[in-house]
Amino acid sequence: METSKRKYYIVNGITIYRIVAAPILLLLVLSARYEAFKWMLLVSFFTDALDGYLARRFKAASMLGARLDSIGDDLTVTMAIIGIVKLNYNFIVDQLTWIVVLLLLFIFQVTAAFIRYGKMTAFHTYIAKIAAFVQAIFLISFFFIDKPLYGLFCITAFITCLDLLEEIILVFILPAYRLNVKGLYWIIKEHE
Secondary structure, three states, X not given: OOHHHHHHHHHHHHHHHXXXXXXXXXXXXXXXXXXXXXXXXHHHHHHXXXXXXXXXXXXXXXXXXXXXXXXXXXXXXXXXXXXXXXXXXXXXXXXXXXXXXXXXXHHHHHHHHHHHHOOOOEOOOHHHHHHHHHHHHHHHHHHHOOOOOHHHHHXXXXXXXXXXXXXXXXXXXXXXXXXXXXXXXXXXXXOO
């Protein structure tokens, strides 16, 4: 096997782990096996950082990899949210306003992307990377610390809102599907 193909297989294999792990995480949380759930969730978030690093390091980024990464990210975050609902429903009730705003922005962004491009985006903007990092820190802390870190949640929600708003704007201004867009600032600079 060629070395370059092997790099793509390794990076995409790490990404696919998160997709395969999602239903296992769901089974763990539904069967109240929280200890196994939290450790497997931690591994899933770690592999998110690892596959991105390896893709850049070995120049193994691809359209398929970017799409798989976005799917893996969404599934991992979804499983973490299901875990929060199952473990601490009151937290969801307390933060319902933020959660509804984030959910509506996400649904709008995905719907706009499907209408415009026929598929979900994989922009991977700088704000999206920061949001993913902060989300991972908050979601992991939720399962490893006794009390939720409300301040960290507010920071996470705010950055995620910025990310979703930027992606919505990008969907409306980019006429064709693009991967790995740095962000709105760079798109505007391209058109000057």
